[in-house]
Amino acid sequence: MSRFPWLNDVSRHCFEQIVNQTLGHAYLLGLHSGYGAKDFIDSFAQAALCAAPTVNGACGQCKSCLLIAAGNHPDLYQVAADGNQIKVDQIRTLCQDLMATAQQGGRRVAVIQQSEKMNQAAANALLKTLEEPGEGTLLILQSSQPAHLLATISSRCQRLHIPLPSHADINHWLQQQVQVRQDTTWCLPVVGGPQDLADAITDGRYQTLIQLRKDWIESLSSGHLCANLMNIDEKQVSDAHKVLYLVLRQKLLKTPQIDALLAANIVELSTLVMKTCHELALMPNINALGLFQNYLARYNQLTGS
Numbered sequence: 001m002s003r004f005p006w007l008n009d010v011s012r013h014c015f016e017q018i019v020n021q022t023l024g025h026a027y028l029l030g031l032h033s034g035y036g037a038k039d040f041i042d043s044f045a046q047a048a049l050c051a052a053p054t055v056n057g058a059c060g061q062c063k064s065c066l067l068i069a070a071g072n073h074p075d076l077y078q079v080a081a082d083g084n085q086i087k088v089d090q091i092r093t094l095c096q097d098l099m100a101t102a103q104q105g106g107r108r109v110a111v112i113q114q115s116e117k118m119n120q121a122a123a124n125a126l127l128k129t130l131e132e133p134g135e136g137t138l139l140i141l142q143s144s145q146p147a148h149l150l151a152t153i154s155s156r157c158q159r160l161h162i163p164l165p166s167h168a169d170i171n172h173w174l175q176q177q178v179q180v181r182q183d184t185t186w187c188l189p190v191v192g193g194p195q196d197l198a199d200a201i202t203d204g205r206y207q208t209l210i211q212l213r214k215d216w217i218e219s220l221s222s223g224h225l226c227a228n229l230m231n232i233d234e235k236q237v238s239d240a241h242k243v244l245y246l247v248l249r250q251k252l253l254k255t256p257q258i259d260a261l262l263a264a265n266i267v268e269l270s271t272l273v274m275k276t277c278h279e280l281a282l283m284p285n286i287n288a289l290g291l292f293q294n295y296l297a298r299y300n301q302l303t304g305s
């Protein structure tokens with residue numbers, strides 16, 4: 001049983017393929033890390049390497065399982081982005097490693113996290129291995145944004161479909177994990193997935209997000225930037241952008257009779273907010289006050305306030 005109940009079916013499906021010896025050679029998991037992608041991949045990789053797997057997963061006791069628990073199984077290869085990209089050299093090294101004989105006599109398993117970050121050269125370097133993976137090779141690709149993967153890559157992998165939990169499921173899960181009773185799922189698009197939300201509730205980030213939401217609602221309705229937003233901590237600038245995006249989108253949903261032109265302009269403004277948010281990491285100095293005042297001025301202009 002996974003700590004994430006929505007992963008149970010797909011886990012069992014993969015474990016059965018291992019036991020029945022019908023496992024493919026390449027799988028693509030399109031799932032955000034906050035929904036338990038890492039937990040799933042860890043258990044999948046461990047079961048594929050285990051000497052005595054069952055339909056419930058790895059045995060946890062064989063030499064292979066002990067090597068994984070110790071964090072040094074020689075036939076398990078992990079690739080993650082180096083900075084913002086997975087580079088061609090990382091993939092070339094991986095492909096060479098996968099050509100060698102398995103040291104423990106079983107499979108060789110390669111995990112590529114955030115595989116959408118492979119640049120074109122890296123993706124091309126992986127193609128040959130995906131086409132002719134060699135005996136006993138298993139590739140597991142994870143991607144939070146599988147639509148951004150090259151079709152040549154994704155078409156050569158079996159897609160693992162995960163039915164995402166409803167907000168009610170997530171609230172129930174959060175109640176068990178962090179004993180929270182109110183509906184906190186409004187900020188999922190800000191934090192990522194349920195695990196990130198549980199972390200945010202535990203470490204206090206969630207309270208900050210609630211405050212930011214209040215601040216933006218107040219500022220948009222008064223037409224003046226409230227004091228908290230004027231003196232924002234630099235670490236919260238990104239969250240403030242994401243919350244403003246949600247507040248603007250929420251406004252559209254809650255005002256069904258809104259004028260079509262105004263709605264289109266608010267969508268455009270919210271898109272600008274999100275685009276700027278993505279660019280924040282590349283900005284040498286962030287003038288948060290200037291950005292916020294600009295958003296508010298545009299909003300005031302649109303609504304004529």
Ligand SMILES: [Zn+2]
Nearest residue numbers: 050059062065
């Ligand atoms: Zn085992």
